[in-house]
Amino acid sequence: MGTPLSENSAQWDRSPGPPLPLRGREDETRKLERLVLGVRTGQARLLVVSSPAGTGVTRLVAEGAALATLRGFSVLDLSPGAFPARELVTGHPHVAGVSALAAQLEPRVVQRLRQGPVLVTLDDAHRAPMSVLAAVSTVMAELGDLPVGWLITLHGDQFANAVLQDMATVVPCDWIEPLTPLSDDAALLMAADLLGAAPDPDVASLVGSAGATPSAVTGVVMGLLAENHVQVVADVARLTAGPLRCGTAAAVSPQPAEQLPASLRRRIAGRLAVLSPEAQDVLQVAAVLGNGFAPDDLAEMLGKSAAVLLRPLREALAAGFLDADGAEFVFHREPVWRAVLGSVPAPMRSALHRQVATMLLGRESQDVVRIAVHLVHCARTGDARAVAIVDEAARILLPSSPEAAAALATSGLRITEPGEPGRGALGVTAAAALVRTGRLSEAVELAREFLQPDDPCHVLRVPSGDAHELSPELVLLTTLSLHDLDAAACLADQLLEIWEHHSSEVLVGALTVRAVTSWREGRLDSAVDAAGAAVLVRGEPAGIGQGDPLWTKAWILTRLGRLDEALDAVDQACVNGVGVTSPVPFALRAAILLARGDVTAAEAAVAAGLAASDQTGTAAFPPPLGAVLVLCALRRGDLVAAADGLRRLEESVPAGRTDPCEVELRLIAGQVALAGDGPAAAIAEIRAAAEDPVLRTRLLLEAPTATAWCVRTAIAAGDPALAELLASAAEDLAAANPGHESVAAAAAHGRALLKQDVAALVELEAGCSDPWTKASLAEDIGSMHLETDRRQAVVAFHRALSGYDGVEAEPDSARVRRTLGRLGARRRRPAPGRRDDHEHEPRPRTGWGSLTGAEQEVARLVADGLTNRQVARELFVSPHTVGFHLRQIYRKLAIGSRVDLARIAP
Known part of the structure; x- marks a missing residue:
């Protein structure tokens, strides 16, 4: 006898409550709702789902049970595990078994009907004994006039399907046959549910490579989690090991599938194994050709006609490995291509790459970049022609695709040995490309390897015999200027000593470095003169990464408060940078606009810079743009966005006193800390720079307002000694650089704050043209009058309020308005469209x-x-x-x- 169905069996009385939403099954969900609503009207109904394993039928049953439960149904689950292990044997076993099972099932359904409508679910009906299906059919017929819904699934079993066809004649029936593949959006939403975070593009690419079924998506996500391939940063799921290589960088990798999770490689290998041997061979050879390939190239590689390839290619398309894209086939996702390519044994991969390269070299019209991608896998050391082709291809890619150029050139170095012809030239190209992509340490290492001192002046030159259109000296100078400015300054001095031996590009680079180093040392006239000289000899930008010297001039002028001149310099400069410099002109413009008080225009310039950065494939949050973005958020009073932007900015800038952005970052961090945690926290952020004699100069020169902010904050933090140190340093800086009005005014402002000198502040306010600084001076005057002249304090605070309102400095306006309120003064009405005073309170952090x-x-x-x-x-x-x-x-x-x-x- 089989095991009877128990009233208390969890297998019969499961009450599912799926924790995650159902994705990509809108049409099917509507049929579930139609089933439930139809039964609630008192009519029995049947819904059959016939679909292959892994397509989500079990999950659909759970959704149906949940929908029914929410609408007051009792749910009875006829899972195959609750059925008898063997049919009852009495007389005629089938008849006896059906009758006994029906006799057990019907009372349980009727009992639940006393409480309301019932949904009976039977998942994997093809696994149930035929006697069970017959018993279900019998009970269905007996209860055909009662509110009972039947939800049954199967995986295409012809016998079970025949029984269900009979059931469909007993009660009204709807069919789902089969479940369609998930859309890309549905798969990503499902992955986000499983990960608890939005997948970034790399994780999304891996999810899309697994296959378009819920089982495949779940499998790849669980694999990523089990192998610790994913981490969540700021609610975004990213790969722990960093971004996936893509495009040329993936094509030249000696181990194309190395970055892919093992679970995904196994899954794709399993999908590949079920194809015919012919289709497997075609796909593997196609993968060597590239992520996209022409059918004629594939036919030539295989020595077959295109017609013969129709069947295996059609099989690969049906299996989801390929898509048709115009005149080419492309692999469905780049990870799919890399997994298939990685499945080719390494010796055969090299041989096939050689076959492709030979095929392409034999053509009249040659694609140098494509040929080079194959040569780096198969050329032997000493092959000067191959090295020259790789170098040419990398230089072709350099202006528009520095990441691809860097990957190709550095991979090409694998096929050269020290001292071989062409290695030096290729190294210079590689270093230039690495600079553009921001990989500065690697660029320095390469540049120093391929440049050597060979004259009394110790100027570094490219080895003889490796002539190159890119100046190796400029490559090294640019590399060092972004990585180690002190070393760059030494090299710039060497180059300028024998300036007549160098091109204008090298001179521009050396003068630009001299301008920046002079500025950092507080020699402002020297900085301005060097920047001006660089502009005079400038030609077309070299494109290595240094950019236009007008950018340096604009950078200096902005910090001197000469904003109109700075904006003119940016307008005259070349519009776009290259590689890591692509956002620079936008960041410069944004900083100038913010200093002029136009926050909205500054944010628009930042957005344009981010778009330019996207197009070149460089860092997603470039430091120059990030700095302005944080300051804009502070100006608007959005402390949450400012703090988050600062965190991301700190992540994008390496620590260390040689980094050009270090002092600027500390000043910004201090401003964020002041807004959130007060003056003591702000001073903690800038103290190291303020107490360092070298860094202190840079700190005070970061902006015309830096001195006053630092001194004011130190006083508020109860640190008069630090305030005095900063004010004295500002006075020394002004004395060493006469003729720079903003520097003199900044020093005078700092000293007036320390001495509580109202008369000096009034004089400074009268001569000030910068709107925000003028407003801050008025606020300082009002603060000093608070104890001595209430009426003058109110007048000064009203001037400050008007100035802050004019430059959209919302927290500053709110602070002054609250002070006026405490003084009992009538506060001015905000400008039309501006928020009222209560709206200037800090934003909540959530919601x-x-x-x-x-x-x-x-x-x-x-x-x-x-x-x-x-x-x-x-x-x-x-x-x-x-x-x-x-x-x-x-x-x-x-x-x-x-x-x-x-x-x-x-």
Whole structure:
């Protein structure tokens, strides 16, 4: 006898409550709802789901059970594990077994009907004995006039399917056959649910490579988690080992599948193994050709006609390995291509690369870059022609794709030995490309390897016989200027000693380095003169990474407060940089606009810079843009965005006193700390720089307002000794650089704060043209009058309030307005469209109220169903900027997906 069905069996009375939402099954969910609603009207109904394993049928059953439970149903689960192990044997076993099972099942359904409608679920019906299916059919017929819903799934078993066809004649029936593949969006939402965070593009690419079924998505995500391949940073799931190589960088890798998780490689290998041997061979040879390939090239490689390839290619398309893209086939996802390529044994990969290179070299019209990609895998050391082709290809890529150029050139060095012809030239190209991509330590190492001293002046030159259109001296100078400015200054001095032997590009680079180092040392006239000389000899930018000397001039003029001249310099400079310098002109313009008080225009310039950075594939959060973004957030009073921007800025800038951004970063960190935690915390951020004689000069020169801010904050923090040190240093700086009005005014402002000299502050305010500085001077005057002349204090605070309102300095305006309120003075009405005083209180850190105006706009558009690119077009910003806002939205609202956002958006 089989085991009877127990009233208390969990297998019969499971009450599912799926913790994660069902993704990509909108049509199927509507059929589930139709089933449940139909039964609630008193009519029995049947829904059959016939779909292969792994497509999500079990999850669909759980969703149906959950929907029914929410609507007051009792759920009875006929899982195959609860059925008898063998059919009852009495007389006629089938008849006896069916009758006994039906006799057990019917009372249980009827008992539940006393409480309301019932949903009976039977998942994997093909695994159930035929007697069980017959018993279900019998009970279904007996209870056909009662509110009982039947939800049954199977995986294409012809006998079970025949029984279900009979059931469909007993009660009204609907079919789902089969479940369709998940869309890309649904797969990503499912991955986000499993990860608890939004997948970044690399994680999304891996998820999309697994296959378009829930089982595949779950498998790859669980594999990523089990192998510790994923970490969550700012509510975004990223790969622990860093971004995936892509494009040329992946194509030249000696181990193309090395970065892929083992679970994904196994999954793709399993999918590959079920193809016919012919299709497997075709796919592996195609993978050597590249992520995309022409059918004619594949036919030539295989020595077959294109017609013969139709069947294996069609098989590969059906299996989801390939997509057709115009005249070419492309692998469905880059990780799929890399996994297939990695499945080719290494010796055969090299031989096939050699075959491809030979094929391409034999053609009249040659694609140098494509040939070079194959040569780095198969050329033998000493092959000067191969090295020359790789160098030419890397230089072709250098202007538009520095990452690809760096990958190709550095990979090409594998096929050369020290001293071989062409190695030096290729090394110079590689170093130049590494500079553009921001990999400065590697660039320095390469540049020093391929440049050697061979004259009394110790000027570094490229080895003889390796002539190069890129100046090796300029490559090294540029590399050092971004990595070790002291070393760059030494090299610049060497080069300028024999300036007549060098090109204008080298002279511009050396003069630019001299301008920056002179500025850092507090020799302002020398800095201005060197920057001006660099501009005079400038030609077309070299494109190595140094950029236009007008940028340096604009940078210096901005810090001297000569904003109109600075803006003119930016307007005259070349519009775009290259590689790591691509955001520089936008960052310069943004800093100038912010200093002029136009926060909105400054933010627009930052957005344009981020878009330029996206297009070149460089860092997603370049430090120059990040700095302005933090300051804009502070100006608007968005402390949450400022603190988050500072964190990301600190992550993007390496620590160390040689880094050019170090002092600027500490000053910005101090300003954020002052806004959030007060003056003591702010001084803690800048103390190391303030007490260091070298760094102190740089700190005071970061902005015309830096001296007053530092002195004022030190006084507020109860550290008069530090305030005196800073004020004295500012006076020394002004004395050493007569003729620079902003430097003299900054020193006078600092000393007046220390001496509580109202008359000096009044004089400075009268001669000040910078709107924010003028407002801060008025506020300082008002503060000093508080104890002695209340009426003068109110007048001064009103001047400060007007000035702060004019430059959108919301926290400053709010602070002064609160002071006026405490004094009992009537506060001025805010400008039209501005928030009232109570709205200037700090934003909450979470919830909808914590979102900035820009974040709320992005949130509403995303909630309406727009993609990041569509939102970007609507708001005239870059997709990267939208992504940045969306990450902040997820964090502040404590959600993990676009669906969650759509659910809670007002």
